[in-house]
Structures are given as C-alpha cells and as structure tokens.
Amino acid sequence: MNDQWTDRLSEYLDDELDQPQRAALEAHLAGCEVCTQTLAELRRVVGRAQGLDDRPPATDLWPGIATRIGVSTDDLARRRVRRISFTVPQLIAASIVLVAASAGVVWMLSRQEPVSAPVTSVPSSQARPVKWVARADSSGDHAVEELRLALQEGQRAGRLSPITVRKIEHSLAVIDSAIAEARRALEVDPNSDYLNSHLADTMRLKMQFLREANRIATAQT
Amino acid sequence: MLYFLVAVAALTQQDTDTSFAVRQGQRLEVNDFGGQVVIKAWRQNSIRIRASHGSRDYIRVSNVGSTISIGASSRHGPAMVDYELLVPAWLPLTVSGSPSAEVNIEGTDAEVSVETVEGSIRVVGGKGNVSLHTVEGSVELEGASGHIELNSVDGSIDVRDVSGEITAESVDGSITLLDIESADVDASSVDGSIEYDGTIKDGGRYRFQSHDGSVSVSVPERANVTVYVATFSGDFDSCFPVTLKDKTKHRFSFTLGTGTARLELESFDGSINLCRPGQIHQRED
Numbered sequence: 001m002n003d004q005w006t007d008r009l010s011e012y013l014d015d016e017l018d019q020p021q022r023a024a025l026e027a028h029l030a031g032c033e034v035c036t037q038t039l040a041e042l043r044r045v046v047g048r049a050q051g052l053d054d055r056p057p058a059t060d061l062w063p064g065i066a067t068r069i070g071v072s073t074d075d076l077a078r079r080r081v082r083r084i085s086f087t088v089p090q091l092i093a094a095s096i097v098l099v100a101a102s103a104g105v106v107w108m109l110s111r112q113e114p115v116s117a118p119v120t121s122v123p124s125s126q127a128r129p130v131k132w133v134a135r136a137d138s139s140g141d142h143a144v145e146e147l148r149l150a151l152q153e154g155q156r157a158g159r160l161s162p163i164t165v166r167k168i169e170h171s172l173a174v175i176d177s178a179i180a181e182a183r184r185a186l187e188v189d190p191n192s193d194y195l196n197s198h199l200a201d202t203m204r205l206k207m208q209f210l211r212e213a214n215r216i217a218t219a220q221t
Numbered sequence: 222m223l224y225f226l227v228a229v230a231a232l233t234q235q236d237t238d239t240s241f242a243v244r245q246g247q248r249l250e251v252n253d254f255g256g257q258v259v260i261k262a263w264r265q266n267s268i269r270i271r272a273s274h275g276s277r278d279y280i281r282v283s284n285v286g287s288t289i290s291i292g293a294s295s296r297h298g299p300a301m302v303d304y305e306l307l308v309p310a311w312l313p314l315t316v317s318g319s320p321s322a323e324v325n326i327e328g329t330d331a332e333v334s335v336e337t338v339e340g341s342i343r344v345v346g347g348k349g350n351v352s353l354h355t356v357e358g359s360v361e362l363e364g365a366s367g368h369i370e371l372n373s374v375d376g377s378i379d380v381r382d383v384s385g386e387i388t389a390e391s392v393d394g395s396i397t398l399l400d401i402e403s404a405d406v407d408a409s410s411v412d413g414s415i416e417y418d419g420t421i422k423d424g425g426r427y428r429f430q431s432h433d434g435s436v437s438v439s440v441p442e443r444a445n446v447t448v449y450v451a452t453f454s455g456d457f458d459s460c461f462p463v464t465l466k467d468k469t470k471h472r473f474s475f476t477l478g479t480g481t482a483r484l485e486l487e488s489f490d491g492s493i494n495l496c497r498p499g500q501i502h503q504r505e506d
Contacts (some may be wrong), residue, residue, distance in 0.1 A: 091344065121376045159320055164338055167357050167375045171392040180430040185453050194471040195450040198489060202432065205411065207376070209392060216338055216356060219319060 009039050031218075033143050034211065143210040144172070152215035160217060166211050175206045226315040237280050240274070240358075250311040252292040253322040262310035262328030267308040274300055285442065319455045323358070333365075341376065359394070377413070390457075395434065404482075407483035418498055420466070421446050423481045428489040433470070437494040437501045440488060445478030448495070452494055460496040 011017050013024050028034050100168075151168060154160035184197040189195055243249075243266060251258055256273075263269075272280050273294060278300035283290045293300040301321075301409035308314070310330035319326045326333060332349040334344045341358035344351070347365035359376035362369065366384040377394040380387065384402035391410040400406060401419025407428045408415050408467045413432035421427065421444040429436045436457075440446060450457055463475045486493045494501065 013497050068490065141282065158235055161320065164357055171411075178489070181432070182453075185489075189470065190472050194487075195453065198432075198451075198453075198487065201409075201413070201430065203233050205390075205392075205409070212354075212372075213356075213374070214426075216319070 009035065009042055013040070013042055031215070032211070033146060033214075034207065037142075083151050143207065143214070147172075147214050147217065150214050154217035159219070168217075171209065173207075174214075175209060176200065178202050179206065222458070225358075235274055235276050237274065237276070239282075240267050240269040241282070241441075242267045242308065242426065243312060243313065246399040247287045247289055248315065249306075249308060250290045250315045250317075251304065251306070252290070252317045253298035253302055253304060254293075254319070255321040256299060256303040258316055258322050258324045260304075260305045260306045260307075260308055260314060260316070260320055260324075262308045262330065264309075265307075266309050268309075268312075271305040310462055313349075316459060332367075338371045355414050396425050397418075402463040415461045418501060421482050421484065423479075425482040427482065428485040428487075430485070431491055433491055434488065435491040435494065436486050436488045437496070438484070438497040439496050439501055441476065442482070443478065443496055444482065445480055446472060446484050447476045447480035448484045448486065449474045450493055451485075452489065452491075452493060454490040456490045456492040458492065460494075460500055 008021070008025060012022065019026065029039065046196065147168075151160065151165045155162060155165050179199065179202050182202055183196060186192065186195045186199060244264075246453045247490060249268065251260070255363065260264075268289070270280065270282070270291065272293070274280065275295060275419075276444065278293050279294045281292050281294060282290065285296070291306070293302045293447075295436060307331075310328055312329075313332040314326065315334045316322075316336070316430075317323050317328070318337035318340050320338035321340055324335050324337060324344075326335070326344045329344070329346040330348050333343065333344055333347040334350070334352045335354070337355045337358055339357045341360070342353045342355050342356065343361040344353060344365065345363045347362070347367070349367040350370075351362065351365045352366055352370040353360045353362060354372045355376060356374045358373065360371050360373045360378045362371060362379070362383060363381045364383070364460040365391060365424060365442075367386075369380075369383060369385055369387045370388075371380065371387075371389040373377050373391050373394050375393045376391070376503065378389050378391055378396045380389065380398045380401065382400045384396075386405040387398065387401065387403055387407070389396045389398065389408040391413050393412045396410055396415045397409045398406065398415075400419045401417065404422040404425030405417060405424075405427075406419070407416065408417065408429040409428075411431070412433045413431065414436070414439045415429045415431050417427070417429060418439040421440055423445050427446075429438060440448075448463070449472065453471055459467075463477070465473045465475050466468065467474050486495075
C-alpha cells in the first residue's frame with residue numbers, strides 16, 4: 001500500500017522537508033497507521049545502522065595479502081581510515097534493491113523448467129509461511145483493532161448507523177474469507193506466482209479497506 | 222471570508238430559495254448529513270439553492286478563497302436537508318453526503334468528487350478528476366471523461382459511456398463497465414462479478430480481477446491484445462477460438478492480432494468469459 005506521503009518519509013527522517021511539508025506530513029501521520037508504522041521501521045533501520053560498531057577484525061588478513069601482492073603499508077593505512085556512510089534514502093534504496101533482487105532470484109528459481117537432475121521436494125505442510133505475510137498480519141491485526149474502536153466511536157457519535165457498521169464488518173469478513181482461501185490454496189501450491197500475487201493483492205485491498213473505513217468512521221461531519 | 226445565513230427559523234418545514242453569482246476559478250463544496258442532494262447544470266454563471274429543511278435548520282453559505290461551501294446546521298448539530306442546486310456546468314463539485322445523503326448530479330462538465338456512507342451516488346457528466354466513493358450505496362456514472370475513480374464497499378458500480386483512465390473497486394458489489402473508451406482500466410472486486418464492454422486499444426492496459434465473482438469481458442474482433450488469464454478453481458470460456466500458450470497450473474495466455482495491448486483476467490474461483498462486444502448480455506440471458 002502506498003500513498004502520497006509514503007515516499008516522503010525518508011526525507012522527513014533526514015529533515016529535508018520544509019516546514020509546511022513537515023507539518024502536513026505530521027498531520028497525515030496522526031491519522032495514518034500504515035505511514036506511522038513505516039516511519040517507525042525506517043527509524044529502526046537507521047538506528048541499527050548508526051549503532052553499528054566499526055570494529056577492526058579480530059584477525060586482520062590484509063598484511064599477509066598485501067605482502068604477497070606487493071601493496072605498500074601506505075595503502076594499508078589509507079584502507080584503515082576509509083569509512084563509508086549512507087544516507088537514509090541510500091539505505092532504503094539499497095534495501096529495496098536487495099529485496100527486489102532476492103525476490104527476483106526466488107521468482108526465477110521457482111519458474112525454472114524441470115531439469116533432469118534429481119529434485120527434492122518439500123512437503124507443503126513443511127513450507128514456511130512467507131515473512132511478509134506474517135508482518136502484514138501483524139499490521140492488519142492492529143488496524144482491525146483500530147477500526148473496531150473507530151466503528152464503536154462512530155456509532156456512539158451518531159456518524160454511523162448500526163446497519164453501516166454491520167456492513168463494514170461483513171465486508172471485512174468477506175475480505176478475510178478471501179485471504180483465508182488464498183492461503184489454503186498457497187499451502188497446496190506454495191510456488192504459484194498467481195496465488196502469491198493474488199494473496200498480496202487481497203491483503204493490500206484489506207489494508208486499503210481498513211484505512212478507508214477508519215477514515216469514514218472517524219470523519220467529522 | 223464571506224459568510225451568510227440564508228434561512229431563519231420558522232415554525233414548520235421550510236423551503237429556502239436563493240441565488241448568487243459565481244465566477245470562473247471557483248469551486249463548490251456541499252455538505253449534507255442526510256437527505257437528497259440534486260445538482261443540475263444550467264447555463265447561467267450563478268448558483269441557485271433550493272432547499273427543503275426543518276424549521277429550526279439554517280443553510281450556511283460561505284466563500285473562503287475560491288471555495289464556496291454550502292451546508293446546514295441546527296441547534297442540535299448537523300441538519301438533514303433536501304437540496305436542489307442549479308450550477309454552471311464548468312463549476313467543479315465536491316459533495317460530502319455523509320452519513321446518509323443520496324447524491325444525484327446531472328449535466329456537469331467539470332471535476333466531481335462525491336463521498337457518501339449510506340447513500341447512493343449517480344452522476345451524469347463530469348470531466349477531469351471524477352471520484353465517487355460510497356460504503357453502502359450504489360455508484361452510477363454516465364457520460365464522464367478523464368481520470369475516473371470509483372469505489373463502493375457494499376454496493377454495485379455501474380458505468381456507461383465513459384472515457385479515460387478508470388479505476389473501480391468494490392468489496393461486495395458487482396462492477397459493470399459498458400460502452401467504455403479507454404486505454405487504461407482497472408476493476409477489482411472481492412465478492413462481486415465484473416463485466417467490461419468497451420475498447421481494447423493498442424498499447425492499452427486492462428485488468429479485471431475478482432476473488433469470488435465472474436469476470437466477463439468483450440474483445441472487439443480486430444483487437445491487438447495479449448490476454449493473460451489466471452484462476453485457481455474457476456472456469457474459462459471464450460465465444461471465439463483462442464490458442465493457449467505459456468500454460469501453467471493456474472495461468473495461461475494467448476495473443477490476438479499483434480498483441481500490443483495487455484488484458485489481465487483473474488478470478489480465484491469464478492468463471493472468466495470472453496466474448497465479442499454486445500454478446501456478454503446475450504450469453505447471460
């Protein structure tokens with residue numbers, strides 16, 4: 001799921017937004033659970049990156065190599081003082097490239113034609129759930145709880161009728177049922193790119209639905 | 222800021238009838254808690270408000286910047302009002318009918334944005350950004366052009382004689398797109414069926430996706446399109462012969478003509494039907 005602010009979060013973290021943009025984004029964050037969670041994840045990434053210790057290796061192999069390939073000790077000294085740093089956008093871009101590359105490799109491997117070499121198949125019951133599904137579930141659970149509270153408040157304030165609340169809950173159940181069906185299908189056929197993308201699409205729809213329903217439930221007349 | 226109250230309290234149900242001039246560059250916002258909002262285009266550069274409301278309700282009209290706002294309130298909070306507005310066709314419109322107003326707009330030639338919770342939305346006309354969202358109601362759009370976004374959680378979406386980029390989403394309702402002129406259409410529903418009868422343009426992108434519902438699409442005879450079909454446990458049927466390729470367990474594709482357009486048809490466990498224009502209804506009958 002993406003909105004107009006998602007791409008600005010790294011600039012926000014880097015303090016590169018001007019004051020009006022910053023204020024607008026902060027106002028958006030107050031009502032957008034997804035962006036808030038994304039921002040928190042970015043902060044954790046940056047925190048971990050900044051916390052990395054630039055320790056020398058316990059056993060430095062370089063002097064021996066340098067001797068064998070004839071590199072001077074000056075080069076060795078320059079190598080020791082060199083330090084590479086990345087900005088948040090660079091880190092994010094790198095992580096996206098890494099994820100995309102990993103996904104690409106997995107996708108290509110999963111689509112490879114059968115070869116004559118023996119292949120060991122993993123029973124479907126042993127197939128590990130995809131990590132993003134678990135993470136999306138976690139975000140979804142939180143958003144569902146938020147929506148439940150927002151519906152209660154919307155109904156209490158007279159903004160939503162009991163019928164509307166029931167229909168929203170019913171629609172959420174319809175989406176959940178579709179997700180459950182897609183998951184069961186994936187257990188049978190975990191390498192199906194259609195089923196993977198269908199599950200991802202349905203979960204994206206659920207998050208979008210939750211955000212939209214939450215916005216309607218909390219909207220002031 | 223211009224701000225005035227149009228109606229004053231009387232003892233019974235009251236009608237308000239007032240007009241004022243507007244100029245190019247302005248836009249209109251209407252907020253109605255419940256009731257009916259009917260907006261019709263006319264040739265004059267002015268807005269006429271006819272409103273039927275409770276005797277203790279007030280119609281508020283304000284002009285902040287370029288935005289004219291019409292709303293109503295009473296001593297006890299938001300008021301339910303039936304509006305009939307006559308507006309210039311060029312006037313961009315934003316209508317919030319939350320939670321229970323029904324919105325009917327006819328003859329507009331400008332941007333339209335409507336949002337309701339319980340009420341249905343019907344728009345004839347619209348140009349540029351046209352955005353219609355409802356939770357429980359149905360959405361009907363006819364004769365619009367531009368960037369079209371339609372969304373209904375529980376109601377159906379019916380679109381006819383529309384051109385431009387179209388996005389339609391529903392959870393529990395069907396989506397019907399007829400007489401469409403577009404190179405970019407994306408329609409998805411979780412539990413509803415999807416029907417498309419319109420152009421398949423060279424280089425265009427068309428995506429129709431349902432989980433539980435059927436997907437029926439017409440493809441003109443001379444279309445140059447590569448069709449990608451995906452289903453888990455649904456059926457595929459075509460009114461005309463096709464040669465399948467790249468067949469896997471849940472997917473296959475085929476090419477018609479030069480195949481420059483891309484048509485994606487997906488239904489997890491519903492049927493997928495391809496026909497020629499005008500044939501889909503015949504088959505369903």
